[in-house]
Amino acid sequence: xxxxxxxxxxxxxxxxLERINVSVQEGEFVTLVGASGCGKSTFLKMLLGTETPxxxxxxxxxxxxxxxxxxxxxxxxxxYSVFPHMTVLENVMATKAFARKGLTGYLFGESRKxxxxxxxxxxxxxxxxxxxxxxxxxxxxxxxxxxxxxxAFLAKPRILLLDEPFGALDxxxxxxxxxxxxxxxxxxxxxxxxVTHDIKExxxxxxxxxxxxxxRDDPHAPGRYGASITFDLPVGKIDHTTYQxxxxxxxxxxxxxxxxxxxxxx
Amino acid sequence: xxxxxxxxxxxxxxxLLGLLPIVLLIVVYSVASDMRLKANPSDKLLPSxxxxxxxMQRMALQPNQRTGEYLFWVDTAASLKRLAYGVLxxxxxxxxxxxxxxxxxxxxxxxxxxxxxxxxxxxxxxxPILFIVIGLGELSKVALIVLGITPFIARDIxxxxxxxxxxxxxxxxxxxxxxxxxxxxxxxPQLMPKLIDAVRLSLGAGxxxxxxSEAIAxxxxxxYRIFLVRRYMSMDVIIPYVIWITLLAFLxxxxxxxFNQKLFPWHKSGDQR
Numbered sequence: 046x047x048x049x050x051x052x053x054x055x056x057x058x059x060x061x062l063e064r065i066n067v068s069v070q071e072g073e074f075v076t077l078v079g080a081s082g083c084g085k086s087t088f089l090k091m092l093l094g095t096e097t098p099x100x101x102x103x104x105x106x107x108x109x110x111x112x113x114x115x116x117x118x119x120x121x122x123x124x125y126s127v128f129p130h131m132t133v134l135e136n137v138m139a140t141k142a143f144a145r146k147g148l149t150g151y152l153f154g155e156s157r158k159x160x161x162x163x164x165x166x167x168x169x170x171x172x173x174x175x176x177x178x179x180x181x182x183x184x185x186x187x188x189x190x191x192x193x194x195x196x197a198f199l200a201k202p203r204i205l206l207l208d209e210p211f212g213a214l215d216x217x218x219x220x221x222x223x224x225x226x227x228x229x230x231x232x233x234x235x236x237x238x239x240v241t242h243d244i245k246e247x248x249x250x251x252x253x254x255x256x257x258x259x260x261r262d263d264p265h266a267p268g269r270y271g272a273s274i275t276f277d278l279p280v281g282k283i284d285h286t287t288y289q290x291x292x293x294x295x296x297x298x299x300x301x302x303x304x305x306x307x308x309x310x311x
Numbered sequence: 312x313x314x315x316x317x318x319x320x321x322x323x324x325x326x327l328l329g330l331l332p333i334v335l336l337i338v339v340y341s342v343a344s345d346m347r348l349k350a351n352p353s354d355k356l357l358p359s360x361x362x363x364x365x366x367m368q369r370m371a372l373q374p375n376q377r378t379g380e381y382l383f384w385v386d387t388a389a390s391l392k393r394l395a396y397g398v399l400x401x402x403x404x405x406x407x408x409x410x411x412x413x414x415x416x417x418x419x420x421x422x423x424x425x426x427x428x429x430x431x432x433x434x435x436x437x438x439p440i441l442f443i444v445i446g447l448g449e450l451s452k453v454a455l456i457v458l459g460i461t462p463f464i465a466r467d468i469x470x471x472x473x474x475x476x477x478x479x480x481x482x483x484x485x486x487x488x489x490x491x492x493x494x495x496x497x498x499x500p501q502l503m504p505k506l507i508d509a510v511r512l513s514l515g516a517g518x519x520x521x522x523x524s525e526a527i528a529x530x531x532x533x534x535y536r537i538f539l540v541r542r543y544m545s546m547d548v549i550i551p552y553v554i555w556i557t558l559l560a561f562l563x564x565x566x567x568x569x570f571n572q573k574l575f576p577w578h579k580s581g582d583q584r
Contacts, residue, residue, distance in 0.1 A: 093481070093485075095481060113484070114481050114484035114485045115484065115485065115487070116485065116486065116487040118485055119485050119486075120481060120482060120485050122478045122481075122482070124476075124478070125476035125478035125479055126478055126479075126482055127479075127482075128479060128482075128483075128496075128497060129501070129577055130500045130501050130575070130577050130578070139483075139486065139496065140486045142492075142496070143483060143486040143487040143488035143492055143496075144486065144487040145487075146489070147492065148491050148492070148495070149491070149492065149495045149496070150488055150491075150492030150493075150495055150496035151495075151496065180576065180577040181577075182577055182579065193482075196482070196486065197485070197486075200485065200486045200487065202485065
């Protein structure tokens, strides 16, 4: 369904991503991990359409993926994902309103009633029924992310992109959110890409784990080489050594530069 | 003893402290006025409070002998009407220009330089042009207010539009929204409280342009009256008029602030999510 053919991303001289070659089937749940600044979010943005590959092709169903956001690809950001001027219920109903063609994006009459029913049902699924008349400002961080997830799932996109959606949440709430996302993913059967900086999250959530890292590095010119996918593993079949290997790779102890050390000793 | 930097007044004392300079100012004025009037009973510079209230009674409660109008209220109505028209038109225009140039990048790059140039023109400098082109009637006074504050409102709204997190715009698009839907349902509602804030900030300038244009060409209005009675050095009219204008300005500002709180409960200034 999604295919990347030799995808590169550069900003001027800075290479962020290089030689990305992957393909993803419908219904997979891919978790993207890697050190900060390694380009995993950039890859997600290319899937979303707010960034485009500098080289290579990113295909969806064999066609170039659209270079602006649309209904095929849903998104939940770490923050700012919900509309602050709408109540919880209105936020979810907006999904239905935006799905229809029209000038204003407001719903009237029968369609409004239907949207309300669907939105209420969705709120029940994510456990926000009690707060439906509150404004996002009055919600906790976890509830706001639930709301953002409800909006995204109700739009029934083919791909759902999660950009560190739980990064700002407490560990306990994070577990609840994992359960929620897994339940919804099973119920709605969509393809999910989730960026996280929590490696453990990547190991039990979803079906497939990608690790982004640099294959080669020039310590004098950090922007010369970009990151690529160094591990592409099916989740559930990963043993402890691999985990350790990946963990070490992402949190390396700095190796002193031999040339530099010699100079210092001299 | 704490450092002065850390000293704070408690509730009743704070209110008292706030009132102190105002009371002091009134006392100083009345003492000075008394002294001057004692030396010269026909002194005009610092009228006593009785003189002022007499003048105001004449202006506000008795019909003018020549026209039969209650001048104070005629002036107030005329000025408020001009101000209201000017500010409303400026707000509508400013919102329109600001939202479009702020949310549609192509329009932004096309019109932002022009908008910057226009906002730098001193409005009073083009008042003669207005008088020449559209005459001395009501329209030119309203036009001056509109020209004076529209660029400010438009630029403020443009900046506020840019402040809306792009995540929200992307999110709306992933839910299927088109350009007009994003503008009407995501951007515009979030700008309404900002528009009222911008209007509150521009009201001071609005009053300035109103009084300036009334002073130059008018037959009634608060600014007109002040400049008219200046010829007779009628401080007993000018001072109450200035106090009245200040009070009106305060009331309008207060009402708009209340309006904002009531209408947009989700809006907390300086805090966005």
